[in-house]
Amino acid sequence: MSQGVILYGPPASGKDTVTAALTDLSPRYAQFARLKVGSGKSSGYRMGTAEQLRELEAAGAVVYANSRYDNTYVIDRPGLDDAFEAGVPVVHLGQVAGIRALVDGYPADWSVVLLWCPREVTEQRSTGRGDSDTAARLVAWDATREDLDKHPGATWDLTVDTTAASPQDAARLIDQLLAQRAGVATA
Template identity: 50%
Template sequence: MPSGVILYGPPGSGKDAISNELTRLRSEFALFERLKAGPGRTTGYRITTVDHIEALSRAGGLLYRNARYDAEYAIDRHGVAALVDAGRIPVLHMGQVVGASAVAAFPLHWIRVLLWCPLEVTESRSIRRGDKDVDARVKVWHETREDLLAQETEPWTLTLRTDQMSPAESANTIIDALASAASAKSQNIRELVG
């Protein structure tokens, strides 16, 4: 069965850096570019309109849809399927547990990776990369923590502390989990998020 990778974590937890490492290490990994309608970053997204996202939703073409940072985001079935059909391993970035679960319904062997870092790491990484919305990202860190605690029985294949591992170490751990067809299981979320 083809595989996919879900990277879930708060802002600044290393989703971009780990995705870059995965694609550097193995050419079959491909960052899934979510649909986005609204302001902010454009890199790593397929820019569209809210009307287009709504039309896809009505037609059953979305795996998941959410709003954050004054923008609408969506993961479309066709986009994931196109990567798989091209022999690629889609790497999806998620910020909500319910989204990770919704995407996992797509028939792939998903490596579900929970990335975590302390609040001060999110804040310092956000400042270092020049984010203009650091306060919003700090707020989302807190929301991510609450999201995890509210759904602490959600299964994860891996839990990686990105303040204790380099992006390369994290990427290699994911590749090893993929090679061994590791399965997801409940983790000690309360201990992880403090």
């Protein structure tokens, strides 16, 4: 069965940075570009229209969708099909419901990784990278914390405190996890 990685965590917990370290470690890893309906940052997304979203919904091809920052973010079956053909997709999520929808709705060997950092670190990182919506990211951090509190049974294949582990260390841990799950000995 094809392997995929889900990185779950609040804004600025390191999802982009750890994904970059994974792609540096092996070209088989690539961030899954969700379909984004809305405006703002387009890097890392496949920008779409409300009409495209309606067509995907009508075809039953939406695995998960959520709204945040006045945009809709979609994990779609055709996008996942393409991502798995290319290698090991790394999907970024900030909702436990999204993890469940993906694990239950798209057959693959999903490794679920919790990346965590304290709220003040999210604020520092967001401000440091020049985000214009740091306040909204802190609201999202609070929502992620509440989401975790509402789902105490959520399980993680790996948990990484991104204030203690470097992105490269986190990437190596994730790569080792996938190798172990595949039954391959790691170096």
